[in-house]
Amino acid sequence: MGPLGVCFFLLFCLLSASSEGGTIGVNYGRVADNLPSPGSAVQLLKANNITHVKIFDANSEVLKSLAGSDIKVTVMMPNQLLQTAATSPSFAARWVQDNVAPYYPLTKILAIAVGNEIFDDPTNLTSYLVPAMINVQAALVKLNLDKAIKVSTPVALSALQSSYPPSAGAFRTDLAETVMMPMLQFLRKTGSYLMVNVYPFFAYEANANDISLDYALFRPNAGVLDSGSGLTYYNLLDAQIDAVVYAMSALNYDDVPISISETGWPSEGDPNELGANVMNAAAYVGNLISRVLSGTCGTPKRPHCNMDVYLFALFNENQKPGPTSERNYGMFYPNEQKVYDVNFVLGNSNSSSARNNSSSGNNNEGNSSETWCIADPSAGKERLQMALDFVCGEGGADCTAIQPGAGCYEPNTIEAHASYAFNNYYQKNGKGSWTCHFGGAAYVVSQAPKIVKCTLPSGTN
Numbered sequence: 001m002g003p004l005g006v007c008f009f010l011l012f013c014l015l016s017a018s019s020e021g022g023t024i025g026v027n028y029g030r031v032a033d034n035l036p037s038p039g040s041a042v043q044l045l046k047a048n049n050i051t052h053v054k055i056f057d058a059n060s061e062v063l064k065s066l067a068g069s070d071i072k073v074t075v076m077m078p079n080q081l082l083q084t085a086a087t088s089p090s091f092a093a094r095w096v097q098d099n100v101a102p103y104y105p106l107t108k109i110l111a112i113a114v115g116n117e118i119f120d121d122p123t124n125l126t127s128y129l130v131p132a133m134i135n136v137q138a139a140l141v142k143l144n145l146d147k148a149i150k151v152s153t154p155v156a157l158s159a160l161q162s163s164y165p166p167s168a169g170a171f172r173t174d175l176a177e178t179v180m181m182p183m184l185q186f187l188r189k190t191g192s193y194l195m196v197n198v199y200p201f202f203a204y205e206a207n208a209n210d211i212s213l214d215y216a217l218f219r220p221n222a223g224v225l226d227s228g229s230g231l232t233y234y235n236l237l238d239a240q241i242d243a244v245v246y247a248m249s250a251l252n253y254d255d256v257p258i259s260i261s262e263t264g265w266p267s268e269g270d271p272n273e274l275g276a277n278v279m280n281a282a283a284y285v286g287n288l289i290s291r292v293l294s295g296t297c298g299t300p301k302r303p304h305c306n307m308d309v310y311l312f313a314l315f316n317e318n319q320k321p322g323p324t325s326e327r328n329y330g331m332f333y334p335n336e337q338k339v340y341d342v343n344f345v346l347g348n349s350n351s352s353s354a355r356n357n358s359s360s361g362n363n364n365e366g367n368s369s370e371t372w373c374i375a376d377p378s379a380g381k382e383r384l385q386m387a388l389d390f391v392c393g394e395g396g397a398d399c400t401a402i403q404p405g406a407g408c409y410e411p412n413t414i415e416a417h418a419s420y421a422f423n424n425y426y427q428k429n430g431k432g433s434w435t436c437h438f439g440g441a442a443y444v445v446s447q448a449p450k451i452v453k454c455t456l457p458s459g460t461n
């Protein structure tokens with residue numbers, strides 16, 4: 001249960017807000033010949049207050065560098081070991097003994113990803129996946145590490161037979177009963193979660209005629225109605241996540257949590273890779289971080305924001321094959337300079353989108369300096385309340401004027417109070433697009449909003 005309707009005291013609001021949000025992590029891929037040492041990379045993570053990291057192996061130097069850092073780590077058993085791990089419990093046990101146990105707990109290993117997007121592996125590993133997960137789990141149990149370390153596997157959206165509209169989400173028929181069902185059973189039984197790799201960029205790139213860039217980048221937009229469920233989606237990521245949720249639901253595994261094990265946006269691409277540029281990457285990543293950290297990352301189907309999101313990726317990786325975009329997902333260049341300005345903590349008004357109005361979603365050429373942030377009533381009271389709790393608590397907005405008896409208390413509606421608080425937060429944080437989002441519960445306007453007896457300050461000076 002979330003904090004809805006039980007937020008009577010500020011202290012309680014703060015507690016609720018912080019337990020509601022998700023966490024932001026990064027994928028630390030190393031398919032490059034020019035990256036800083038693991039030690040330097042860990043310093044970079046720390047300097048940016050990044051609390052969660054996922055790696056694509058269980059590299060000893062990396063795990064040693066993370067020791068004592070308090071950064072939570074997801075390690076990976078590479079695909080090429082899956083067959084042996086599935087068929088030999090003793091191999092799986094030895095792998096855990098050698099690659100996980102020696103580093104824990106000094107290195108805070110949180111999860112083991114057994115393989116990566118294995119349904120897309122050119123060798124057909126499908127039948128080995130769940131047995132390998134079971135053997136890795138058994139190895140953790142033997143070492144009494146199963147409470148601390150979860151076993152899962154990242155699944156790409158290609159595991160879906162259909163994903164549009166989200167309510168039609170279904171797993172591929174060759175996977176649903178044979179692999180996904182036993183896997184979800186395993187995840188439920190072990191208290192683990194499904195890892196999903198989700199890239200709105202790919203869908204946008206392939207369907208730019210049908211999908212608006214604003215919808216892909218978490219900017220204000222008209223929304224897309226899913227007529228199957230009656231739910232309206234205000235961003236593509238939510239729609240893609242919910243397609244997976246509906247697919248799980250169709251197999252009666254509604255309760256298994258999801259972690260977004262990869263998502264990102266390339267800062268550069270080939271000429272035919274529509275949308276791959278630094279402005280869009282900054283907007284996607286910045287807006288996503290603010291959603292997750294502000295506790296507004298719930299989806300229409302799963303409104304509570306308790307999702308972990310691992311951004312892809314820490315560095316540009318110059319040895320990745322494929323189109324130019326593949327080598328340009330990094331938030332940092334190998335020399336540790338930022339590709340675009342990005343902050344992994346909330347409330348820092350120096351984020352790029354905060355300083356750069358070009359992505360603010362306010363396309364009103366007439367008077368673009370005068371803007372306000374107001375609540376979108378169609379988001380529903382629940383989402384507005386969640387965002388309101390956050391913004392007046394952890395978010396640090398000044399909400400004294402909407403307390404009982406104060407000047408903006410009337411009209412006493414969630415919509416009016418949320419507009420006041422959202423606008424306060426927006427003005428306070430330099431009017432960046434990420435400060436007026438709240439999971440689609442707010443939008444920017446360039447006409448002074450009319451709220452009876454209470455004028456929202458525009459903050460322009």
Ligand SMILES: *[C@@H]1O[C@H](CO)[C@@H](O)[C@H](O)[C@H]1NC(C)=O
Binds near residue numbers: 047048348
């Ligand atoms: C990281 O967190 C510390 C302590 O909370 C804070 O002082 C520092 O400014 C943060 N760094 C960044 C880059 O936000």
Ligand SMILES: *[C@@H]1O[C@H](CO)[C@@H](O)[C@H](O)[C@H]1NC(C)=O
Binds near residue numbers: 124125126127
């Ligand atoms: C992969 O192997 C399984 C049996 O192990 C089979 O049912 C499935 O059709 C194969 N998939 C592909 C794409 O070849």
Ligand SMILES: *[C@@H]1O[C@H](CO)[C@@H](O)[C@H](O)[C@H]1NC(C)=O
Binds near residue numbers: 348350
């Ligand atoms: C924000 O940026 C300005 C100039 O770019 C700089 O002087 C200031 O120290 C930065 N503040 C923070 C909190 O990073």
Ligand SMILES: *[C@@H]1O[C@H](CO)[C@@H](O)[C@H](O)[C@H]1NC(C)=O
Binds near residue numbers: 279352355
């Ligand atoms: C602001 O946006 C413009 C494009 O409109 C871009 O050229 C510029 O680099 C951006 N500035 C920052 C600091 O991101």
Ligand SMILES: *[C@@H]1O[C@H](CO)[C@@H](O)[C@H](O)[C@H]1NC(C)=O
Binds near residue numbers: 366367
């Ligand atoms: C913008 O709005 C302000 C205040 O509403 C007004 O004083 C100013 O003249 C407007 N500027 C333009 C270019 O319309």
Ligand SMILES: *[C@@H]1O[C@H](CO)[C@@H](O)[C@H](O)[C@H]1NC(C)=O
Binds near residue numbers: 356357368
């Ligand atoms: C941002 O807005 C200010 C006015 O508030 C304007 O002077 C500036 O040119 C804008 N910058 C960009 C990159 O649009």
